[in-house]
Amino acid sequence: MMTISTAHLRALYLLSGTAMALLATGPAWAAPVGPETIKPADPVPAPDQDRSGNQDKDRIEKQDDDIVVNGRRHAVQDTQNAQIRSSSFVSIISGEELRAQPQQNLADLLTRLPGVNSSVDQSRNAAATGEAQYLSIRGLDTAYNAYMLDGVRLAQTDARTRAISMNLLSPFSVAEARVNKAPTANFDGDAIAGVIDLRTASAFNLPAGHVQIRAQGQVAGRAAARGQNPWGGTAQIETAQRLGNLGIYASVYYGLKHTLGESTAMQHDWEKYDNKIPGMIRDNLDNISPRGVQWNVFRNRIERLGGTLNLDWKGEDLDLYSYTTYGRYKLKSWMDQTALRQTDLAPGQINPNPGNTGSYDAAGFRADYGLTATHYFRTEHSNQELFSTKFGGQSRIGDLTLDYHAAYSRGEQDYPLRIQSGFAGKPYIGTADNSGLAITRMVTSIGDRTSPQVVLTDAARAALLNLSTLKQWYVTQQFENTWERRLEGQLDATWKLADQGLESIAAGAKAEGTKRYANSLGDDGALQYYFPLANGSNAPRYDAQGPSVAAIPGEMLGGFMHNSAQVPIKLLDTKFIEDQVRRLSTPKLAGLNPVKLKENRLDGKEQRIGAYAMATFRTGDLTVIPGVRFEHNRFEGTYWQSNEKTGNGFVTTARSYNQWLPSVIASYRPSDRVVYRASVRRSYSRPAFDLLLGPTEVSLSDDGTLSVFIPNPNLDAQTAWNVDASVELKGEGTDFFSISPYYKRINHVLFSTGTTNAGGDLNVWGTSSPIKVNGVETSTLDTSGKGDVYGIELVGRYSFRDLPGLFDGLGVGGNITLQRAQAKVFVNGQWRGQRMPQAPRLMYNVELFYNHGGFQAALNYNYTGDKLYDLRSSRPDTYIQPVSKMNLMLGYTLGKHVAIGASIENLLNAHTYWATTSQRPAYLSNDRKGGYIETGRVYSLNLSYSF
Structure with missing residues (x-):
């Protein structure tokens, strides 16, 4: 049963009112509107007659060469018209609409579309940048999408998912999404x-001789409030030129921004409070206990650079084109964390729990001793690049149309220098000399669910909060790199037969080949340097003689979110830590066992061949498009295999499977302004590379039994019937309603959420019960789960008419998606009914817009x-609590050439991320799940000049 909180009813009422207002216009929906009610820019094109079905050939073309003063309004109309005439279910947003928003990130921008929500991987500090990374459609994981740029499948750079990070592309490079x-x-x-289909511009979509310069300046409010670098800006120039039949479009952009994020999280996982109560931790959420708090500050420098060069040649019977795009995303992220946490006791300190060990007292209640203050420094620098180029054309031979292309794309994700360093003081146990039998246990209060506090006495504060006692005990570095190269070729043929009945037949084939590489170094501490210990101690965390936090160059943070940081936060000088890495950690590379350079390497190849046939039947206002597609997939991976029996070395495994995918889509258009659609299709999702072809773990027990764990030897592709x-x-005008x-029925469900390269949690669950294969005990994963997704999307946009004076031009719009995504999966020895990842049950957008004269505004x-x-499995699942954002945009057009604007992102200063242990907001998540994050407002000024 779907329920909606009272807080959301206002949005439903608003959209319902919009729908009623739209329907009340009566004949406007039922039949073409007469000339007296349509402005020259308003006519709706006829339904899409593109016979080839080629996704590149239905670009929206301008009808004249004049610069449109109110380009945003016309952009909305054009996308609505394209949506009405499309042959399938599609939501469209123009580049003009995207660039009118204050965000620079496509994942955030595309959440304006119905049924689309964004997500982020905080295991690599990404949520603290204030930008999302991934897109989810209709309650399904980000890996269930196909991603295209100008009709080319994008190269993947994440090792554990087929999701594509939207960081790689800027709205300045996109003409339409x-x-x-x-x-x-x-x-x-x-x-x-579904398909995330991004398109760049063509010279034939823009006025001849078009040149436009855009500039944007930004100030990050949270960074400014904390005395950190708040400045940012973006510049772009584009031109469209026509030389006879040749059209040239070129665009370049550069953007730089600084942001500051702040977060609070629990230091450790929650544990049982009363250990006598049986069952797993997840079985009784009223019996869990927190274990310390951490406070994080993230300094971010985000750089974007890219460009597009598109060439089009249009002839009488032949069109040729070349589309090339390059994008680079470069993030430098420095994190400083202070915490009050429980650690092992130092030498000379005694745990009073039974046996002088453990975390429970004699009565069985949680009793943590070893309250310690710490400082932790980490960098999460990353470089991402994407290059995509496509060459092709269309030949028209009588009633036969041939579309063909060859394409290449390359993506790379690199973590060139991931630094970590830890600082700690001696645990506080409450005795006069801080030794002997501990008498003070750590107690954490969660009275404020987003600002938990550790209970401290005055004596504890004096002992713990002195930064000169927090000594550095290690520094280390790590490296990661992943790249993929993708080649593809495609040929489509469409034969036009008639205007009614069997209108056309289309068929085509596509071949693609992919090569990928992934490797990492340092996760196991191979490059970790420990500072010398005092007096031969064997407890490096407490007696290491590295410099103290107070002694290292840096600056104290001027404030913190909710003033909740109990340990003072010092932003360490990043060059000082980097110099330590060069002197102390990097030299360890020379003496590293060469095997370490191979253990995490994965080389893979993937081939796919697809072919399809479909027909178009038209009778009166009804169009039916049945089709069938066949795809053959083959995977091959080479990786380092540790084997106690045969020795270590590289092994190669392969897997292939086939998919038959029938579909039928029907559209009924009683007028040019109304369309009814219905569709049934079968689809699938391919497992990510290292889920499908991971290394096999082989072990030999004392009794001689050989045990083998193969992560997914029979991992099926997830398949679905979609209605x-x-x-x-x-x-x-821009009035629209839908x-x-x-409904989706999914088989072979496998929970694997989108994360960055080798980071975060690999959420794959299945049977783990051993089975016998030729006398060898083998464990494997299971993909026998089934899931259901169902929901409804409501979209409305309406401009109020006959309003007096300055009120003329006021309108309202928005969309709501209500959905349920459930699956039965096998976890921890039992079947569990479970929500699917990244599937909110309620999403909505509401907008109040205003267009009057040259002035535009939107809230x-x-x-x-x-x-x-x-x-x-045994612990509570992690949930992301609701997230909301309000943006304000203002703009004014001066004549035909100049437009200025201003915007505020996150006007209400809401949180950007909030992870909890279970669905309960009171139980804040631990650090690697993200905790509670705020990044503040962003203020922007915009200027564009066209000539």
Whole structure:
């Protein structure tokens, strides 16, 4: 049963009112509107007649060469018209609409579309940048999407997921973004959720001789308030030139921004409070106990650089094109963390719990001794690059149309220098000389659910909060790198037969080959340097003789979120720590066992061949497009295998499987402004490379039994039957309404959430019961789970008419998605009914907009409900609490050439991320799950000049 809180009813009422207002216009929906009510820019194009089905050929073209003064309004109309005429279920947003928003990140921007929400991997500090990374469609994990740029499948750079990080692309490089939720058979079939279809511009979409310069300046409010670098800005120049039949579009952009994030999290996982109560921790959430708190500050420097060069040649019977895009995302992220935590006791300190060990007292209640103050420094620098190029054309031979292309893309994700360093003082136990039998246990209060506190006496404060007692005990570095190269070629043929009946037949084939590489070094501490110990101590955390936090150059943080940091936060001088790494950690590379350089390496190859056939039947206002697609996949991976019996070395394994994917999409258009749709299709999702072809673990027990663990030797592709329907109505101007119910039945469910390269949790669960294979005890994963996704999307946009004076131009719009995504999966020896990851049950956008003369304004509010972050076995699952954001945009157009604007992102200063242990907001998550994060407001000024 779907329930909605009172807090969200206002948005539902607003959209319901919008729908009523739209329907009340009556004949505007039922039949073409007469000339007296349509402005020259308003006509709706006829339904899409593109016979080839090629996704590059239905670009929206301008009807004249004039610079449009109110480009945003016309951009909205154009995308609505394209959506109405499309042959399948698609949501479209133009580049003009994207660039009008204050964000620079596509994942955040595309959440304005119905049924789309964003997510982020905080295991690498990404949420603290204030930007999202991944996109989810209709309650399915980010890996269930297909990602395309100008019709080319993007290279993947994440080792554990097929999701594509949107960090790589800027809205300045995108002319249009589409989310195709029921693609036809000519699209790749591995799109259970849908296709993220990004498109760059063509010279034939823009006025001849077009040149535009855009500039944006930014100030990050939280960074400014803390005395840190708040400045940022972006510049872009684009041009469209036509030389006879040749069109040239070129664009370059550069952006730099600084942000500051602050977070609070629990230091450790929650544990049982009363150990006498049986069952797993997840079975009784009223019997869990917190274990310390941490406070984090993230300094971020984000750099984006990219460009596009598109060439189009249009002839009478032949079109040729070349589309090339490059994007680079470079993040430098420095984290300083202070904490009050429980650690092992130092020599001379005695645990009073039974046996002088353990964490429970004689009565069985949680009793943690060893209250310690710590400082932790970490960098999460990353470089991401994407290059994509496509060459192709269209030949028209009578009634036969041929579309063909070859394409190459390369993506790379590199963590060039991941630094970690720890500082700690001696545990406080409450005795006069801080030795002997401990008398003070650590107690953590969660009275404020986003600002928990450790209970401290005055004596504890005096002992713990002196930064000169926090000594550095180690420094280390790590490296990671992943890249993928992808080649593809495709040929489509469409034969036009008639205007009614069997209108056309289309068929095509596609081949793609992929090569990938991944490697990492340092996770096991191979490059870790420990500072010398005092007096031969064997407890490096407490007696290391590295410099203290107070002695290292840096600056004290001027304030902190909610004033909750109990340990003073010092932002360490990053060059000082980097110099330590060069002197102390890097020299360890020379003496490293060469095997260490191989143990995490994975080389992979993937080939896919696809072919399809589909037909278009048209009778009157009804169009039916049945189709079938076949795809053959083959994977091959080479990786380092540790084997106690045969020795260590590289091994190669392979896997292949086939998929038949039928589909049928029907559209009924009683007028140019109304379309009813229905669709049934089968789709699938391919497992990520190192989920499918991970190393096999072989061990030999004392009794001679050989045990083998193969992570996924029979891992099936996830498959789904998808049923979609919709009603779409186009009104005057930018008025629009649609309602879209949907249902998906998914087989072979495997929970594996999108994360960055080798980071975060690998949320894969299945049977782990041993089975006998030729006398060898073998354990494997299971993909026999099944899931159901169902929901409804409601979209509305309406401009109020006949308002007096300055009120003319006021309108309201938005969308709501209500959904449920459930699955039965095998976890910890039992079947569990479970929400799917990244699947909020409620999402909505509401916008109040204003267009009058040359002035434009918009106030929009985005809400995403709570969602599952990771699935755990004996412990409570992790959830992301609801996230909302309000943005304000103002703009003014001066004549035909100049537009200025200002915007505020996150106007209400809301949190950007909030992870909890279980769905209960009171139970804040631990540090690696993210905790509670704020990044503040961002203020922007915009200027564009066209000539």
